[in-house]
Amino acid sequence: MQPIDRSQPPLEGPSVMETLHARKEAQPNVAPLGAVSAAKVERLFGQAAPQKLPPKVDPAPSRAKYKMQRLWLTPMVRGLVCTGVPMVAILGVALLALSNDELRNRVATSLADARENIQTRPEFQIELMKISGASEDLAQDIRNALGLKFPISSFQVNLELLQDKIEQLDGVYRAELYSHSSNLLEVKITERIPVIMLRKGRELDLLDADGVRTGIITSRLDRRDLPLIAGLEAEENIPEALALFDAAKPILPRVRGLRRMGARRWDVMMDKGQIIQLPEQNAVAALERVIALHGAQKILNRDVRLVDMRNSERPILRLSDVATELFRASAIPE
């Protein structure tokens, strides 16, 4: 081992002591060391002043802290604290609140108020109802049927219910309801168009092509453009009736109407009390046959009371009583 080298290390410039003396002579009143800043001490002595170290802390946890940490790491304790205690606290607060009648009522009323407030906001108000596609009378009927009093909140309007109500009215085929953002309830109506009249006692029902009633009139003269039908279950065979009227076009001015016989077949009622009895099947063909006969021999212009076409192989003509007499007289050979 080599001896320790104790020779002074070389210094550059004046030594520390020389500097100190020089400064002391220049400034005789040097402040005591405690009052001098660390930077000044370093400048004076060429060495940093010892800084105040933080007090030494034992890195070991205290016994209580150690036990607490172990307790916290125990799964049951941890679960209890993280889940159990908050759950019990929340439940407890909720039960406490519910057990107080006044508080419960207040909560209920404030909830209802809030609901009311939102529903009565102007954005949700309906102020007008616009009905399009319906006649004046029908529109009035619809307004009466709905019985809405405006303004009304759109929360209180059930559009499906209203639609059902409207569609149950006579004369309405389909209704479409729109609740617009501009405070408008729009009702688009598709009307039923009457195509035929059905006699029911003293009144006449107007029926559309589906056999649904669109209105009632008391006099046949109110709708002269519509053909007339009558009889049991006549309203269930409107297409056939319309076809018959279509076929009867050449003699239409003389046709008064159709009568359903025994809910089975049609009779064509002509003026002067003439009747054309049609079969259950192929009624249109039978009627055309009659019209063809009429075209050729003008049978309907003669004194015929009834043309029976029920059996197509055996058409029968029934003459009036007077004609029968005349026929018999002329037929007896002298």
Next chain:
Amino acid sequence: MTSLYEAQRAMRLKRRAALQRGVVAVLDVGTSKIVCMILQFDPSVQMNAAEGMGAVANHGSFRVIGVAKTQSRGVKLGEIATMEETERAVRTAVQGAQKMANVRVDHVIASFSGARPQSYGLAGQVEVETGTVTDLDIGKVLASCDTPYFGEGREAIHAMPVNFALDQNPSLTDPRGQIGHLLSVDMHLLTIDTRVLQNLMVCVKRCDLELAGVVSSAYASAISALVEDEQELGAACIDIGGGSTSVSVFLRKHMIYGDSVRIGGDHVTSDLSLGLQVPKATAERIKTIHGGVMATSMDDRDMIDVDGKTGDWDHDRRQFTRSEIIGIIRPRVEEILEEVHHKLQAARFDTLPSQRIVLTGGGSQIPGMEGLASRILGQQVRLGRPLRVHGLPQAATGPDYAAPVGLSLYAAHPQDECWDFDLPAQRLGAKPMKRALQWVKENW
């Protein structure tokens, strides 16, 4: 031996309980540092182990989930000197590891290096009763070993059956189920100072932990630093720690000798502190940064600043060459290795088939250690690092972690010890009789 037998059995039960819970801590109480590692066991693999899976399969069964190291306090020469201080240090280490693992541990397997371990080789012989060797026969042959007088206040820490012989077959690891007549056993017994063990037990208990096993650090560091063929063919593991150096000799995968030299790295530090007249902390720093044992001409020019921290300008600005520092370190290291050499000679290490020497522990990290050791101990010297363990952080893979890693390997796959077998009834003394009497009293 009966009370010890009971105590060790109780620890064994605790260890089994800990393994079933899946979490166990290992604690290495060293002179310079205390390490706590928390291991998590895979219960499915444990189940397979119960069905008889081998050691290799068992190695992967655990995972290190928490490691904490703290500076040791109140430990001298591997023994607890100041209980309060050591307890604080253990608390620090355990808390750190728990914090990292986020798991609470209750069971701890501990190791320490001091307590003057002494090895005994015992032999016993019995006749096999039924013709087939059973567990009971093994208990009987282990009980038949002549126990020498250990001395006052000493206790066995390890009692491992090393070798069984059945009639003409001289080397059996597990004679159970074999047919024979005369069963004999060689047992390795390691005794330590009872007082030191009791101190450790109290210290662990004061930290609210339960001791689930005690292992000599000589054994623990050997099972992590020696590779399998070294353990099989014969090798010595030298764990140079802070306060003491443990020596263990392995043959046929069993420890056959364990001892410790009560000199370690701390003595090197105190030599430096004395020689350079610097505080211990500075000396430790100089040792770890500039230390060495082989001086070269380069080291003569390598000047090292040594700050004495006295405030004296001259004293704090000294410089030393590195060769001067090596000159202080080397004699002490030589002394340690010579002491180890004496121990190995006493253990008749030179008669083993292979004489591999593995240096491990913090002290083995001094540069040039390998060369110096091979001059003193023999040619086959290597530096050993602990086995790689699943989940171990990189910082804890150095040779100074040989003992804790070995402990975790021991926890995963403990060696059969004498107390793992049921002793025959007569060795248990009067207790069964007493129990029978008690039963009669209670039930009549």
